[in-house]
Amino acid sequence: MQKLIKGLPVARQPPADGEERYGIKVPVNALVANIFIAASLVGCVERKLPYYFLNCSAIGPFRSMLYVTERTPVTEKNDLESFETVRPESEGPQPAIGQMMKGMRLAINQFLSTGNGILINSFREIEQRFIDEIKQDSRMRNMEYYCVGPFMPEEKDDKNPSHAELGQKVTRWLDRQPDNSVVYVSFGSVVVPNESRIVEIAKALQALKKPFIFSIRQHQQSILPGDVHVGIDTHLDNPEAPGLFLHWAPQKLILAHRATAVFVSHCGWNSTIESLFNGKPIVGWPIFGDQIENSLWIEEMFLGESLLRREHADNDEEKKNITSDKIVAAVRRVGYESDAARKSALQWIEG
Template sequence: MASKHIVMFPLMAQGHIIPFLALAKLIEQRNPGYTITIVNTPLNIQNIRTSLPPNSNILLKELPFRSSDHGLPPNTENADSLPPREISKLVRASETLQPHFEHFISDIIQKDGHPPLCIIADVFVAWTVGIAKKLGIFHVTFTTCGACGTAAYMSLYLHLPHRHTDSSEIRLPGFPEAFRLHRSQMPEYLRGADGTEPWATFVRKSTLLSLQSSAMMCNPVEDVELLGLQALRNITGLHVLAIGPLFPLEARTPYQRNGKKPGIQLEACLEWLDSHLPRSVVYISFGSQNTISASQMMELARGLEESSKPFLWLIRPPAGFDLNEDFRDEWLPEGFEARMRKNREGLLVRKWAPQLEILSHESTGAFLSHCGWNSSLESLSRGVPMIGWPLAADQFYNSKMLDEELGVCVELARGSEDNIEHTHVERLVRLVLDEEKGKEMKEKAIKLAEMIRAAVKEEGDEKGSSLRVLDDFIRGMAEASLDSRD
């Protein structure tokens, strides 16, 4: 009998756990009778538990972890609670979970009499591939990023091409000859990397391990990310499965982000959006782990006010401060929030916002974003054009792809050190909402939304590309597993 047990292991970060959980729910929905176990550290498992529907059969497994053993604050198990410079410590500390994870898998084999069907592991916990090979289990690397972002990240760390040229334009192995990355589109910590730094060593090792997987899953749609998927296949040599988008496509579908409570009630948020004209509001968010500098925040606020366009801004403390502390009025122009509230020109939300519902609302006309992949895909699926401000990691490559390949984004700034002026903010906001280029971006975004929806559409025997790819892969693994036991 073929195994029907799938073990999933996301990185300890919200932007990774969310798509892993969505994938687990999708597999469970489409494969009744399968057992799915999500593995992580205790505090993350507690948060995941609050996000499971009452009727879910998804199992959760805690692996012991003590953050203070790794130079981290006590009870720190998620990247969201750490400043950027500390996140690499947490990610590298995941390697200490190896013996606990292997013991767990061995227990499954002893109990069931055969190995799990497969292990689906985050690209940053690629050390799981060694355990899978040792115990005879299919191993699938899941990158929660887009294909272009993942391919660029891997190419940079595998080859360090910026070390071999003085040019500001860098060619990336695995990409077409004409594709170039500007040095300013590389995260600051990577521009000076020579491959010997702890983080560079870890990423390179993880990338090389992931190349030993049986396959790779990623979260875009095949027809949307053609260039990125081809580059990723060139670089990895793996069977790459595009299975996105991994979130609800219907407006106002319940979608809880692992215990995160919005800083505003959904009803109040929708009531504010209802009071504005269609395609008139700018939504601003830099994700759960990113923020901009205090001076940039001031200029952004001034530019938004001078644009006279309504905006909804998810605000967090600026760079150098704890993202979880209370927001201070001093970080914005004097009297800014009161003026915006009085005229209903701007709504400032603390901590967290119901992003999918905001992007789904007809009044939302643009998304000023860090271009994290989850946020980018959510925006595209709603047909909302973007104003890009990449801050870290794959965000720079996503912004480039959204702008140059898809034509749905204009870039405002790069990084938290970039100098911006309020006049530039005002100009780009007006460009996207009022000018002809903005209308063209909107038309392209709507077409992409249709393609994204088609990928997960199902009518009778007809299935979208992402559903078909996922179903075929699960069935193929089950058949191969059965053959290996005959």
């Protein structure tokens, strides 16, 4: 990034002799970059090139990044699950986070105040209170905040023939299901649920006795309890199967279908807005980072339930203590016993 910035042709500046321009001929007026590479944008300051950070999720969870200091404790874990939500020191002991995550956040914090603004993948009606809170931080007081989302990618024809065929089969299966009957489970493209989570989800789906679609990677399907496989289709050859295990799921298609009742999700921001865009309530099982705040926000907005309580957000034991019984109870409340969450979600479609 620093080499790219050094060689960019910048409007109203003489060309940088001898620098690689990477084929860019039109002078650049401003740069927009993901907030996670904030530390690499120091060259913009040197070249007086305006630059803006892009925060791909809601701004609420971003607050925890500002709370990381040199005093924040470190855990030996250095995987994605060490990407914890951090509280202000004034609220008590901070949870330990991975060394890599701590270093990255400190680097981001160091350069945040040098940017010209933050573009937020959300809308101001739900973000203003968080923006007002963030502005209390002296580093962020003069920052401009632009709510430019939520982004919903344009629908395009899938060029992968196997995906197109799978989508047709999933549609045929969904068409056979009653309205608001199907449980859809997915942890997204980044989170890899561990064995215990997979087993608890499988047991919950079995106990619910509702049609379901479980998006689970091919190599993890062997983890599923043997009796769960009975009558379940993994190849979509049986349109009367009570459930589907898919190694790749056409999520937008599933969430848009009238048969889908409830989404059991890790609550990544993309999955969250896709669900609300289609008026589907959510049962959140967050794993790390902004997912935790997103899941709690869903519950606060009466759009579903979070399986993780706020007071347990930094407690590893409580995170592991999510059983099939808890999942079943939450899915029944959100998807079947009450239509309150569905009505709230549908209101988001209407704006």
